[in-house]
Structure formats: structure tokens, C-alpha cells
Amino acid sequence: MNHEQAQPPEAPEARARLSGAVGGMMHPAQTIIRPVDPYGPVIQDDDQVEFLEFGKTTLFDDQRKRVSIPSIQILIAQHTDGLWMWSTRVYGLMGGRGYRVGPKWGxxxxxxxxxxxxxxxEIEEMRPGQDVIDWLDSLCAPEQLELFA
Incomplete structure (x- = not known):
């Protein structure tokens, strides 16, 4: 009988990659991508999260009342180990997509x-309009990033 040894899972500090500059469009960023933890935590306390928002979208809530929410949100928070985490949310007339910031997502x-x-x-990969690209570029401008430091 042939028994193969199971390979050990990839370490949590799995891989660091430099994302950025695809066709001059993206913003260089050093990232550390860890495996997703399906049962991992996300940050529930909005006081621990920095929200960067663009535009407004009007949707209907569960009671069919109009609500106005940001069209795009970037959520930034610092992990207990000192690293920084991000997540994104994008909303439109037909709904949206996004996730809450936290170590769960890696x-x-x-x-x-x-x-x-x-x-x-991450937002630029969704192929947004020029107004959104201009906003993203303004967030990543060297003088703006110095303000965030």
C-alpha cells in the first residue's frame, strides 16, 4: 500500500509580494498575504477603523426606505502585531460587494x-470610472501619504 506523506500547510507568514505598476496604472505597495481564516475575526468597533470614502449611492434598506451610503469605502486598521490591514467596499444601484477589515482575510x-x-x-482591479481612478491616485500621491504617516 502506497502512503504519501501529507504536505505541511503553508506558514501564516506565507508570502510577501510587491503589488503595483501594471501598465503604469496601479500603486506600488508592499503586502503580506496570509491564507484566509474562515472563522477568523473582523474588527467590529468602528472607532478602530479608518474610513476613506468616495461618492454617494442611494439604496433601499430592508424597510424599503432610501438610504445614502458611500459608493466606495476603503477601511484601514492596525493589527495587534503592528501590521496594517485593509478592506474595500463598492456599492452601486444594483447592490455592492465588500468585506469588513480584519485578520480573517489575510x-x-x-x-x-x-x-x-x-x-x-484592489479597487482599481474592478475597472472603475476615471473619477474613481483620480480619487485613488490622489490618495496615493506622495504628499497625501505623508499626511497619513
């Missing part, structure tokens, strides 16, 4: 600026 960056740039890259 999105880490060594600096606050890298986390913002990585979130900008």
Missing part, C-alpha cells in the same frame, strides 16, 4: 501607506 501591509495603496489597487 490582507496585511507593513505600513499604513502600503495598506492604503493595496486597497487602491
Amino acid at each position: 490582507n496585511f501591509a507593513p505600513t499604513h501607506q502600503d495598506a492604503i495603496a493595496a486597497a487602491c489597487n
